[in-house]
């Protein structure tokens with residue numbers, strides 16, 4: 001999926017992937033199961049291909065610093081404006097950097113191409129939340145995405161990765177089906193890969209059912225950069 005595809009989706013308001021609810025796995029693993037509140041200010045969570053995800057709001061309200069990357073300026077401005085956050089804007093190399101310090105922890109979003117990020121941009125990132133990001137990319141882009149992720153991260157950085165698995169003959173992506181075998185093939189060289197849980201979600205996913213899916217499993221992994 002080229003960037004022009006996504007820019008068009010945003011300008012046509014075709015953003016069915018955007019959720020009003022906070023992701024339950026994020027709240028579980030970074031909330032009740034996560035580090036104590038007083039330790040969170042030391043942590044910075046990278047949200048790749050972040051859209052205008054409310055998960056970033058939750059992370060900041062829960063004392064995690066947030067760093068997102070998103071190609072669409074409509075999405076980035078939408079995030080700050082819809083959540084009534086003041087923001088500053090600056091040019092940074094190929095990207096535009098938006099920053100808000102209204103909430104307990106700072107939120108920064110780079111508006112530009114994920115594949116142009118440098119390791120120095122993720123210098124102090126400790127954690128990554130990948131929901132609807134890997135699975136937004138077609139199979140021919142996923143190895144480059146996983147390799148770029150490895151290039152950007154220091155050893156020890158943790159990722160919470162949420163994937164979807166379904167019969168890909170039932171629906172054209174995005175989102176795309178990503179199997180456990182593929183997750184291992186993409187990441188196992190550079191990351192330890194732990195499957196945390198999986199859940200049958202077909203009943204809850206009305207939009208994807210309407211697009212033709214008859215079964216759908218969400219799987220959550222913890223990756224740690226070796």
Ligand SMILES: C[S@@+](CC[C@H](N)C(=O)[O-])C[C@H]1O[C@@H](n2cnc3c(N)ncnc32)[C@H](O)[C@@H]1O
Pocket residue numbers: 002003006007017018019048049050051052053069070071072075112113114115131132133136174
């Ligand atoms: C399926 S959406 C998911 C958004 C977000 N993760 C969420 O949970 O709502 C994928 C997002 O990635 C953005 N995107 C796609 N390719 C990108 C790239 N190469 N660099 C930066 N953003 C990109 C799109 O504009 C879109 O907002």
